Amino acid sequence: MPSTEKMQQLYVKSFFAASIPEAMAQAREELGLDALLLNSRQSPPEARHLGEYEVVFGRGPEQAETAGEAPVAAGRADELDRLVHEIRGILERNDPNAGPRTAEESVVERALMDAGVEAWLAREIDEAVRKRMNQRTVLDIARPRAAVERDAQAWFAPMVEEMASRITVLPEMGRVTALIGPPGSGKTTTIAKLAITQCLAAGRPVRLISADTVRIGAAEQLRTYAAILGVPFQAVESTAALAQAVDSAPSSTAVLIDTPGLSASLQQDTASDLAAFLNRRQDIDTHLVLTASMHRADLREAVRRFEAFGSSKLLFTRLDEASSRAAIFCEAARTKKALSFFCHGQSVPEDLAPASKEPVIEALVRELPKTLRSVA
Numbered sequence: 001m002p003s004t005e006k007m008q009q010l011y012v013k014s015f016f017a018a019s020i021p022e023a024m025a026q027a028r029e030e031l032g033l034d035a036l037l038l039n040s041r042q043s044p045p046e047a048r049h050l051g052e053y054e055v056v057f058g059r060g061p062e063q064a065e066t067a068g069e070a071p072v073a074a075g076r077a078d079e080l081d082r083l084v085h086e087i088r089g090i091l092e093r094n095d096p097n098a099g100p101r102t103a104e105e106s107v108v109e110r111a112l113m114d115a116g117v118e119a120w121l122a123r124e125i126d127e128a129v130r131k132r133m134n135q136r137t138v139l140d141i142a143r144p145r146a147a148v149e150r151d152a153q154a155w156f157a158p159m160v161e162e163m164a165s166r167i168t169v170l171p172e173m174g175r176v177t178a179l180i181g182p183p184g185s186g187k188t189t190t191i192a193k194l195a196i197t198q199c200l201a202a203g204r205p206v207r208l209i210s211a212d213t214v215r216i217g218a219a220e221q222l223r224t225y226a227a228i229l230g231v232p233f234q235a236v237e238s239t240a241a242l243a244q245a246v247d248s249a250p251s252s253t254a255v256l257i258d259t260p261g262l263s264a265s266l267q268q269d270t271a272s273d274l275a276a277f278l279n280r281r282q283d284i285d286t287h288l289v290l291t292a293s294m295h296r297a298d299l300r301e302a303v304r305r306f307e308a309f310g311s312s313k314l315l316f317t318r319l320d321e322a323s324s325r326a327a328i329f330c331e332a333a334r335t336k337k338a339l340s341f342f343c344h345g346q347s348v349p350e351d352l353a354p355a356s357k358e359p360v361i362e363a364l365v366r367e368l369p370k371t372l373r374s375v376a
Contacts, residue, residue: 012057012058015055016043018052020040023051023053032059035058037055037057040053040056107126108122108125108126109126111368117330121333164361167357168336169340170338170340171355172354173254175283176254176257177256177286178257178284178285179256179315180259180311182302186291186346187261188225189343189348190341191225191258193348194256194341195225197352199256204254206253207231207255208225208234209258212258212260222258239276239277242274257284271308275308275310278309278310279309288303288306288315289316290316292318292319292322293322294327296326296327299327299331312337319342325363339360340355341353341354
């Protein structure tokens with residue numbers, strides 16, 4: 001067992017466990033609720049075999065050892081009472097059997113929800129941020145714990161880090177890329193943008209294929225883009241014809257496939273073959289195209305409906321029309337699909353950019369300080 005030493009009228013002892021709450025529970029059981037938390041950190045290499053995390057607790061000498069000594073000054077007693085109250089609060093917050101947290105204790109969760117983040121995700125991030133804060137090498141005990149929790153600046157860095165860890169970006173396309181999505185999401189225009197910025201600008205030949213047999217004039221719109229760009233174009237009316245068109249393209253040529261904008265009713269009637277084809281073809285990089293201005297519930301439903309197509313990336317359009325990036329963040333975090341590209345308008349090809357975490361996270365963070373300051 002770790003050694004115990006007397007330091008300035010305190011007995012100090014380290015406890016090791018697989019998690020900080022578990023180590024705190026050990027300390028509570030051995031030293032009682034009057035013990036004072038002095039430090040919490042990841043265990044040093046030489047003590048890692050004792051447990052992943054270390055917490056250091058201290059308490060006053062036993063009454064028997066202090067017999068005959070001068071009584072503790074009234075000021076010291078008040079300070080001890082305050083510290084005992086704080087340590088009890090810390091233990092209760094880390095107790096898995098404890099009840100719901102109070103509004104004051106859910107600073108990050110409430111701030112994220114106010115910014116539009118879904119409740120389940122806000123709670124997960126809040127809990128993860130608390131773990132990050134508890135794993136700091138030195139715990140600030142120079143001021144009341146409540147004051148630390150209400151300090152907005154103390155939360156920003158771990159909160160932004162946790163938010164960024166929840167989403168991934170992969171701004172690239174495969175040699176064969178298909179765009180799927182609801183009607184009006186901007187697939188055809190986005191294909192033209194991708195053809196220019198990701199293929200022709202890099203000196204790579206490209207071929208455009210339209211598999212949209214649902215919308216009147218859809219194939220003609222893409223044919224017009226192909227003529228302007230001076231690239232081959234082909235319209236197909238079946239998955240067999242689509243497979244032949246893809247397989248006949250030279251290996252050095254990028255192939256971009258436009259698909260029908262499918263509503264829920266049309267998807268059930270006409271899209272099963274296309275969904276099975278794209279899901280089966282591992283060589284086709286399928287991006288689900290969604291509008292950033294969609295209502296959160298509609299966005300989730302669209303993702304659910306298109307799961308059968310086997311998309312691996314999310315591509316968002318109309319960011320210029322969206323008042324918040326919360327829906328993008330929530331759906332990327334929930335599905336764990338990578339963000340590929342962002343479209344900010346209808347101009348070809350200017351209004352397309354590789355996806356990155358910064359604009360999504362920064363847009364959300366800009367909404368947080370007001371909420372965090374409200375509890376200070």
